[in-house]
Amino acid sequence: xxxxxxxxxxxxxxxxxxxxxxxxxxxxxxxxxxxxxxxxxxxxxxxxxxxxxxxxxxxxxxxxxxxxxxxxxxxxxxxxxxxxxxxxxxxxx
Numbered sequence: 001x002x003x004x005x006x007x008x009x010x011x012x013x014x015x016x017x018x019x020x021x022x023x024x025x026x027x028x029x030x031x032x033x034x035x036x037x038x039x040x041x042x043x044x045x046x047x048x049x050x051x052x053x054x055x056x057x058x059x060x061x062x063x064x065x066x067x068x069x070x071x072x073x074x075x076x077x078x079x080x081x082x083x084x085x086x087x088x089x090x091x092x093x
Contacts, residue, residue: 018087025082029075034067042066 037043043059071079 021086022079022083025079025086026071026075028082029079030064030067030071032078033070033075034064037063037067 038060043063070076
């Protein structure tokens with residue numbers, strides 16, 4: 001998976017570990033959003049287009065790309081919550 005740029009809602013992490021933690025959180029949010037889009041029916045083959053098996057195979061790539069774009073645009077805030085939660089846990093220990 002390509003690395004996702006940091007969300008505009010948070011300042012850029014100051015340490016390499018922070019950047020890796022944010023990227024992991026954003027990848028998880030993108031995966032979550034992709035599954036939600038698939039559950040909502042996005043990427044499902046439509047009989048009207050007649051794309052057949054090829055359309056079904058590549059539909060998942062489209063859904064994944066859309067989920068990544070959603071995260072790049074700020075997402076639903078899941079990555080930020082995960083990042084802060086994991087960062088707080090790191091600071092405790």
